[in-house]
Amino acid sequence: MLHMVVCIKQVPDSREIRIDPKTNTLIRQGVPAIVNPYDLNGVEAALQIKEQVGGRVTVITMGPPSADKALKSCVAMGADEGILISDRAFAGADTLATSYVLAKAIEKAGALWGAPGIVFCGKQTLDGDTGQVGPGIACRLDYEQLTYVEHIESVDVERGVVVVHRHLEDGVERIRAPLPVLITVVSEINKPRRASLPGLLRAQAYQPIVWSTADFEDLDRSKIGLRGSPTIVSKTWVPEPRQVDTEFLRGTPAEVAGRLTPVLLERLRMTQGA
Amino acid sequence: MSAPRFDAIVVGAGPAGSVAAYTMASQGMRVALIERGEFPGAKNVFGGVLYRKPLEDILPEFWKEAPLERKVVEQRLWVLGKDSVVSLGYRSARFKEPPNAWTGQRAKFDAWLAGKAERAGAIPIYETVATSLIRDGDKVVGVQTDREEGDLYASVVIIADGVNSLLAKSLGVHREWKPDQVSLAVKEVLALPKDVIQERFGVEEGEGVTIELIGETCGMAGLGFLYTNQDTLSIGVGVMVSDLQKKKVKPYQVLDSIKQHPEIQRLIAGGETKEYAAHLIPEGGFDAMPPLSGDGWMICGDAAQMVNAAHREGTDLAMLSGRLAGETAVACHATGDWSAGGLGAYTQAVKESIIHRDLKKYRGLHSLLSGPQAELLFGALPQALNDAAYEMLSVDGESKRDKQKRAAALLREAAGGTAGLIGIGWRGWRAMNG
Ligand SMILES: Cc1cc2nc3c(=O)[nH]c(=O)nc-3n(C[C@H](O)[C@H](O)[C@H](O)COP(=O)(O)OP(=O)(O)OC[C@H]3O[C@@H](n4cnc5c(N)ncnc54)[C@H](O)[C@@H]3O)c2cc1C
Numbered sequence: 291m292l293h294m295v296v297c298i299k300q301v302p303d304s305r306e307i308r309i310d311p312k313t314n315t316l317i318r319q320g321v322p323a324i325v326n327p328y329d330l331n332g333v334e335a336a337l338q339i340k341e342q343v344g345g346r347v348t349v350i351t352m353g354p355p356s357a358d359k360a361l362k363s364c365v366a367m368g369a370d371e372g373i374l375i376s377d378r379a380f381a382g383a384d385t386l387a388t389s390y391v392l393a394k395a396i397e398k399a400g401a402l403w404g405a406p407g408i409v410f411c412g413k414q415t416l417d418g419d420t421g422q423v424g425p426g427i428a429c430r431l432d433y434e435q436l437t438y439v440e441h442i443e444s445v446d447v448e449r450g451v452v453v454v455h456r457h458l459e460d461g462v463e464r465i466r467a468p469l470p471v472l473i474t475v476v477s478e479i480n481k482p483r484r485a486s487l488p489g490l491l492r493a494q495a496y497q498p499i500v501w502s503t504a505d506f507e508d509l510d511r512s513k514i515g516l517r518g519s520p521t522i523v524s525k526t527w528v529p530e531p532r533q534v535d536t537e538f539l540r541g542t543p544a545e546v547a548g549r550l551t552p553v554l555l556e557r558l559r560m561t562q563g564a
Numbered sequence: 565m566s567a568p569r570f571d572a573i574v575v576g577a578g579p580a581g582s583v584a585a586y587t588m589a590s591q592g593m594r595v596a597l598i599e600r601g602e603f604p605g606a607k608n609v610f611g612g613v614l615y616r617k618p619l620e621d622i623l624p625e626f627w628k629e630a631p632l633e634r635k636v637v638e639q640r641l642w643v644l645g646k647d648s649v650v651s652l653g654y655r656s657a658r659f660k661e662p663p664n665a666w667t668g669q670r671a672k673f674d675a676w677l678a679g680k681a682e683r684a685g686a687i688p689i690y691e692t693v694a695t696s697l698i699r700d701g702d703k704v705v706g707v708q709t710d711r712e713e714g715d716l717y718a719s720v721v722i723i724a725d726g727v728n729s730l731l732a733k734s735l736g737v738h739r740e741w742k743p744d745q746v747s748l749a750v751k752e753v754l755a756l757p758k759d760v761i762q763e764r765f766g767v768e769e770g771e772g773v774t775i776e777l778i779g780e781t782c783g784m785a786g787l788g789f790l791y792t793n794q795d796t797l798s799i800g801v802g803v804m805v806s807d808l809q810k811k812k813v814k815p816y817q818v819l820d821s822i823k824q825h826p827e828i829q830r831l832i833a834g835g836e837t838k839e840y841a842a843h844l845i846p847e848g849g850f851d852a853m854p855p856l857s858g859d860g861w862m863i864c865g866d867a868a869q870m871v872n873a874a875h876r877e878g879t880d881l882a883m884l885s886g887r888l889a890g891e892t893a894v895a896c897h898a899t900g901d902w903s904a905g906g907l908g909a910y911t912q913a914v915k916e917s918i919i920h921r922d923l924k925k926y927r928g929l930h931s932l933l934s935g936p937q938a939e940l941l942f943g944a945l946p947q948a949l950n951d952a953a954y955e956m957l958s959v960d961g962e963s964k965r966d967k968q969k970r971a972a973a974l975l976r977e978a979a980g981g982t983a984g985l986i987g988i989g990w991r992g993w994r995a996m997n998g
Pocket of ligand 1: 575576577578579580581598599600601604605607608609610611612613614615692693694695724725726727730731749750751800802843844845864865866867870871876877878879880882
């Protein structure tokens with residue numbers, strides 16, 4: 291049976307985020323936590339595959355105990371199990387340490403329900419925006435990595451191949467890859483479903499599995515948490531707004547056109563001259 | 565998979581619904597609490613003042629943990645003239661320990677109260693709209709929701725879905741409210757620093773003032789309010805929908821003009837608008853109350869028009885009715901009798917409570933406010949009272965006797981003669997003591 295793992299993260303709802311004008315950092319206090327939206331696309335993709343070819347879906351997150359809410363909302367959508375990796379020792383992780391721990395957890399989940407054929411991640415998180423965790427996991431697990439996937443054309447479990455479309459800046463790339471793969475998804479891939487009522491009720495009663503450092507046998511302590519995180523944020527700043535000269539032309543369309551034409555011609559001459 | 569089944573379903577996690585759910589869940593019943601908002605309170609609106617008594621009876625000393633703004637130590641009534649105000653107020657240290665009432669914000673308070681029900685064991689079903697009741701003959705047996713496989717069954721459905729009550733309409737116990745049975749209220753929340761608020765209103769940290777406003781509503785039946793929160797002010801006005809229709813005035817225009825009043829300006833100046841909201845208030849009173857219970861159902865709170873508009877009491881009656889419905893359900897759960905007869909105990913309990921007694925007392929208010937006197941009460945009289953006060957208080961060489969006469973004449977004139985003045989006084993008294 292095809293085992294799929296989706297890595298998710300609870301993030302502050304960026305629609306509600308403000309920036310502290312004094313320190314230039316995000317004000318996280320009082321901002322509601324949501325599941326990183328791209329991760330929900332990952333959950334939806336896994337559920338659709340499960341509906342088409344069968345299988346089971348495990349959702350994994352590393353975070354504080356309160357992140358169990360994020361797992362429950364994925365269970366409400368239809369995920370089979372949710373695993374919370376939570377321990378003070380994991381705190382302060384950058385993308386390097388995070389992908390190390392998630393890779394370990396995926397292996398561990400594989401021991402329970404079979405080595406995952408597909409691991410899903412969102413293309414990036416709303417709060418970190420790096421897009422590094424997915425590829426980091428793929429490297430550690432030695433999975434093929436398919437990033438920015440906007441469509442999954444087919445999954446053939448017997449032959450062990452997937453065909454996906456990657457969303458690139460200048461076009462779409464169609465790729466066939468052997469399982470196992472790690473897929474990071476863009477929001478165009480699907481519309482995450484709303485939980486059904488039975489799903490919601492199941493999630494209410496569901497207790498996610500919690501793994502702390504003690505639950506991992508071969509964890510390299512130097513690779514987790516703050517110690518395993520070489521990234522240093524040396525400075526953050528709000529970029530100066532770019533200076534753009536704006537002129538509003540008012541009047542009837544004919545008047546506006548009459549005034550716009552010479553301006554455009556002037557601009558054209560200037561750029562050609564330069 | 566068979567459809568989920570509960571002992572009770574509560575629709576709406578406002579004050580009425582959450583208290584009903586809490587009452588039942590804490591007695592071990594299996595309760596589902598359905599709420600359409602992203603979380604309880606997300607979209608709920610009130611003035612607002614929360615009272616101690618009705619909730620204290622259920623959650624003793626709740627104020628030590630509930631998210632409340634300021635305890636109300638002073639209540640004022642302002643009768644507005646065009647650029648003046650006649651004010652009446654009461655301030656007392658007796659309102660401090662324990663407080664009689666607090667100002668509050670629904671987004672925080674409702675979420676907290678529903679959390680209490682959840683912790684007692686009620687199953688939260690949020691971001692879910694109850695679309696209709698499921699019936700078996702005359703009996704209500706469940707609720708349909710807008711989710712996939714969204715049917716839920718229970719022995720009783722408690723309808724606490726607020727003033728617009730879709731479910732009570734689908735039950736057929738009431739139709740759309742008539743335009744003179746509801747007010748449309750608009751409200752703004754204005755941000756101001758704490759110390760500025762305390763200085764302007766003359767209160768200490770944690771203490772607050774409420775001001776009810778009458779007059780300057782273009783002669784329409786309506787009341788304004790200005791309440792102090794921690795670091796915001798709530799200002800708003802509710803006007804009877806039939807009057808808004810007649811005068812073709814938009815409610816926010818009324819609020820804007822109240823905000824421009826010089827005496828209000830002094831208090832709100834510099835406040836930055838943080839929220840803007842609109843909501844209906846049931847104003848039909850006693851005679852608009854629908855039947856409250858039947859085979860497999862009960863109705864609480866705004867859905868049953870349980871609002872005492874003259875005293876801006878709604879949340880308290882909602883909570884009390886929620887408790888009475890919850891207690892009735894607990895009793896029926898013990899006997900297994902969910903029939904109209906068994907649940908009729910709720911209707912009886914409401915009849916014996918202050919909900920009935922207070923609404924009955926103010927029974928006449930609705931017809932007074934929707935009648936021809938409204939224009940006088942909310943337009944000419946407030947202005948005349950301000951003019952009379954000006955006459956009485958200005959020292960301009962005229963004798964006091966003449967001044968008194970002139971002041972009385974102003975009021976008489978506004979009311980259309982002595983008989984008119986006596987008449988309106990009498991009708992007003994009757995309306996509030998019916
Ligand atoms: C401007 C204004 C000022 C007020 N000032 C005060 C005041 O100062 N003090 C006071 O005590 N009262 C005041 N009130 C009245 C008070 O707000 C109400 O009486 C009280 O909220 C009623 O509580 P309720 O639980 O019956 O309804 P509501 O508080 O309206 O709660 C109903 C709940 O049901 C949910 N719901 C509705 N339909 C559905 C559905 N189909 N499916 C699922 N969920 C649904 C809603 O989202 C809502 O959460 C004021 C009202 C207004 C509008």
